[in-house]
Amino acid sequence: MSFSTQIPFNKPFLIGKEMEYIRRAVESGQLSGGGFFTEAVHQFFQKRYALHQPLLTTSCTDALELAALLLDIQPGDEVILPAFTYVSTANAFALRGAKLVFADSQPDHPNIDAIQLERLITPRTRAIVCVHYAGMACDLETLLALAKQYNIALIEDAAHAIESTWKGKQLGTLGTLGTFSFHETKNIMAGEGGLLCINDKHLTQHARIIYDKGTNRQAFLHGQANKYEWIALGSSFAPSELIAAYLLAQLEEIEKIQTQRLTIWNRYQNELQDIEKSGKIQLPKIPQHATSNGHIFYLICHSASERKQLIAYCAEKNIQLTFHYQSLHQSPYFAQQHDGRKLPNADQFSQCLVRLPVFYELRAEEQTRVIEAVSSFYKSKN
Numbered sequence: 001m002s003f004s005t006q007i008p009f010n011k012p013f014l015i016g017k018e019m020e021y022i023r024r025a026v027e028s029g030q031l032s033g034g035g036f037f038t039e040a041v042h043q044f045f046q047k048r049y050a051l052h053q054p055l056l057t058t059s060c061t062d063a064l065e066l067a068a069l070l071l072d073i074q075p076g077d078e079v080i081l082p083a084f085t086y087v088s089t090a091n092a093f094a095l096r097g098a099k100l101v102f103a104d105s106q107p108d109h110p111n112i113d114a115i116q117l118e119r120l121i122t123p124r125t126r127a128i129v130c131v132h133y134a135g136m137a138c139d140l141e142t143l144l145a146l147a148k149q150y151n152i153a154l155i156e157d158a159a160h161a162i163e164s165t166w167k168g169k170q171l172g173t174l175g176t177l178g179t180f181s182f183h184e185t186k187n188i189m190a191g192e193g194g195l196l197c198i199n200d201k202h203l204t205q206h207a208r209i210i211y212d213k214g215t216n217r218q219a220f221l222h223g224q225a226n227k228y229e230w231i232a233l234g235s236s237f238a239p240s241e242l243i244a245a246y247l248l249a250q251l252e253e254i255e256k257i258q259t260q261r262l263t264i265w266n267r268y269q270n271e272l273q274d275i276e277k278s279g280k281i282q283l284p285k286i287p288q289h290a291t292s293n294g295h296i297f298y299l300i301c302h303s304a305s306e307r308k309q310l311i312a313y314c315a316e317k318n319i320q321l322t323f324h325y326q327s328l329h330q331s332p333y334f335a336q337q338h339d340g341r342k343l344p345n346a347d348q349f350s351q352c353l354v355r356l357p358v359f360y361e362l363r364a365e366e367q368t369r370v371i372e373a374v375s376s377f378y379k380s381k382n
């Protein structure tokens with residue numbers, strides 16, 4: 001047997017100028033947030049996604065918490081969200097005392113089932129949160145219509161969805177609010193980091209106050225207030241310039257990063273087709289009007305036990321595959337609070353979805369090894 005190096009599921013990387021920009025941030029004399037690099041990141045998103053007010057945060061978790069504060073979510077307010085998501089989507093609203101109402105995934109896609117969701121809306125519903133899983137757009141047609149009809153906020157947890165669109169429009173910019181993540185597992189990374197997109201102009205000013213720890217700092221700096229004061233609830237959301245510096249270097253190479261990830265993603269999609277055709281697995285389906293941004297490549301296995309075997313089989317070949325979210329309505333923290341509705345599709349993805357390695361520095365020969373391992377596993381399964 002030949003020695004093979006470990007192929008991790010994910011690997012943080014440098015694309016170019018990260019270290020140079022970090023050094024510049026240090027030498028500039030401002031390491032706290034809101035300096036040159038934060039401003040440059042804001043401008044990048046303003047220009048690229050036509051955002052009028054992006055706010056760089058320490059994480060997507062943090063951006064979601066800012067969103068919940070901004071919408072003034074109160075104890076007893078109801079928030080509808082997918083069960084198949086990361087805990088941060090839920091925590092942000094639970095921390096404000098909201099009642100979480102978990103919705104199922106679509107039968108053939110991990111995204112929230114927008115059609116089934118209408119009956120979960122009550123007079124207490126304040127917000128719907130959708131997650132564009134693997135960077136593929138949810139059914140925004142239905143979600144936007146429901147938000148409008150019932151006058152509730154739509155928050156896009158676009159943690160996966162940078163550079164991905166619905167009907168040609170960037171995800172995260174269509175709902176009331178949108179959030180991105182720059183965690184080291186995401187396409188564009190800064191170790192930790194996030195961004196809040198405020199798409200409703202009425203919320204901009206208040207967002208800025210919350211972001212500035214509840215002060216009128218902006219107004220004061222612009223000479224619109226003569227005292228610098230505490231005027232509302234707020235918190236600390238801005239990352240240091242070190243993070244913004246790293247992030248800017250990545251954003252400047254966003255096309256290169258995206259091209260590489262999509263090359264990897266498309267190759268998996270092409271070369272695993274035959275196994276899908278044999279009925280042994282399902283590959284990702286890009287929904288109507290949506291795109292792939294090469295964030296996550298997943299397979300759906302027939303069962304949890306088959307998935308476990310596949311992960312173990314690949315681990316023996318030094319290839320790391322990983323499962324993903326465990327339905328939040330079944331979680332130890334929440335199970336007692338759940339209203340008992342069955343969410344079979346979310347459970348199915350919890351049990352049967354497995355992710356293959358996708359990262360910028362994954363080499364073609366390494367990807368070949370992954371494809372061969374998955375193929376030979378399924379060859380042995382009739």
Ligand SMILES: *Cc1c(COP(=O)(O)O)cnc(C)c1O
Nearest residue numbers: 059060061086088159181182183
């Ligand atoms: C990664 C992720 C988050 C959290 O992002 P952080 O930047 O790590 O806080 C939230 N929601 C989803 C769907 C994610 O995948």
